[in-house]
Amino acid sequence: MISTSMGHLLSGAERGWVWSSVCAGTPRCPRPPGGVIMNQKPQKRRGIRMLLTPRHELERRIGRLQEWLQEQGLDGALLHSTTSLLYFTGSAQQGHLWVPAAGEVRYLVRRVLDRARRESALDHVEPLTSLRALPDHLGGARRIGMELDRLPVAQFEVYRRYLPDVAAVDVGPVLRRLRAVKSPWEVERIRTAAKAADETYRALFAALREGMTELELSVVGESAQRLAGAQGMIRWHAHNAFETPPMIVLAGESALAFSFADVPFGGLGLTPAAPYGASRRVIRRDEPVCVDYPTVVDGYVHDQTRTMVIGQLPPTLVRAYETCREILEGVAAAARPGVTGEALWELSVAIAREAGLEEHFMGWGDSRMRFVGHGVGLELDEWPILAPKQTTPLEAGNVIAVEPKFFFPRLGAVGLESTFVVTPGGAERLSITPEELGVKDA
Structure with missing residues (x-):
């Protein structure tokens, strides 16, 4: 699979941190022992600490995929999406990954080779200047897996031209199933993101004031989020779903401005060209x-x-928010291996119905959504989905975001969402931000 020789990135990648710089390894900026810069001040450009995916993680992931390829009688898988490259190589540099059913994988890089070699713990990171050279790397494979669920037809025809004797099978669903089960290392990454989310909320709550706009509050939050370590980009799996902002701020009836994305919250946005998220609407008391x-x-x-609220919410919304908390706790208590996403959805609806709020749950009118949670990982919309007809049992290692929300015409919406990891003993909360209603200047 992957040989034991790591070369110049071994010690850094094994510990998870590596030296990275625009001048790394040059005479002006020699590489330190082990590839790690310690105690480097952030404002200095001579050294930047970056977290790499450790070798053992890549071996585990590739090994699971190779087992499946062998079970299916496939010669290998040729992967191209950014998410798959990042997951299996530790780098998002443009290229392809060839994973044979047995043997060593090859990361074939179009752009940028030097960065890919610094970022990936794989042994074979090689240039691929043209798709014409692909057959040389496939070792005579005749039946392979490809990500047909995210490959445009025109691009698929290009592959057919250069691989005329190769039959392709869609491996998209199995890749999503593999990624749905997180390792302890991955769960720790999400815990780190939870800390950044908590810092972001504290900045949002501190900045909230009557008379500011949704946009102004969103800018505060987005800035705090980036300074807390967030990368600013959100990867989606869904087709044509990448044009969404990193933060949604909705005040009052703005929450009833539903939009194109398959999520409960939309927002007016700033223009029909970006009909989503914060607008210039002024935030008011109560x-x-x-x-x-x-x-x-x-x-x-x-x-x-x-x-959050400046002042106090109407009793109807306070009651709805308490129902959000009841649903969140109920779903979290029930989310354990063997339970289905459908069962958790039905549980959430039953709680909303008991509270007399079913028609307000997850939207309003024709814009109601039929899910109460979803997986998260390298993408925002990962499996499992907590929704009707989702009969695949949860597994230990699934990470789910549970997001009950209620919508009321002329009043707005209240919502609560936290992230959990499914363990053999039940769901463990990864979110650390308090879940009480954020009341300011009551």
Whole structure:
């Protein structure tokens, strides 16, 4: 699979940290022993600490994929998506990954080779200047897996032209199933993102004031999020879903401005060209202010929603928020290996119905969503999904964001979302931000 020789990145990658700089390894900036810069001040450009995916993680992931390839009688898998490259190589540099059913993998890089070699713990990181050279790397494979679920038809035809004797099978679903079960190392990455999300919420709550706009509050949150270590980019699996902001701030009836994305919150946005998220609407007293913000650190997503108010909410919304907390606790208590996403959805609906709030749950009117949670990882919309017809049992290592929300015409919405990891004993909360309603100047 992967040989034991790591070369110049061994010690850094094994510990998870590596020396990285625009001038790393040059005579002006010699590489330190082990590839690690310690106690380097952030403002100095001579050394920047970056977290790498350790070798044992890549071996585990590739090994699981190779087992599946052998079970299916496939000769290998040719992967191209950024998410798959990051997951299996530790680098997002443009290229392809060839994973044979048995033997050593090859990361074939179009751009940028030097960075890919610094970032990946794989032994074989090689240039690929043209797709014409692909057959040379496939070792005579005739039946391979490809990510057909995220490959445009026109691009697939290009592959067919250069690989005329190769039959392709869609491995997209199995890749999502593999990524849905997180390792302890991955869970720690999401814990780190949860800390950044908590810092972000503290900045949002401190800045919240009557008369500011949704946009102004969103800018405060986005800045705090980046300074806390968030990468600012959110990866989605869904087609054509990448044009969403890193933060949604919705005040009052803005929460009823549903939009294109398959999520409960939309928002007016600033223009029809970006009909989503914060607008220039002014925030007023005694109305809900919802903030929904995936926080991505070192590639891994932590998802969170909190509701705040300046003053006090109407009793209807207070009751709805307490029902959000009841649903969150109920789903978390029931989320354990063997339980299905469908069962957790039905549980959430039953609690909403018992509270007399079913018609307000996860939307309003024709814009109601039929899910109460989703997986998170390298992508925001990972498996499992807590929704009807989702009959695949949860597994230990699944990480789920549970997000009950209620919507009321003329009043707005209240919502709560926290992230959990499924363990053999039940769901463990990864989010650390308090889940009480954030009340300011009551």
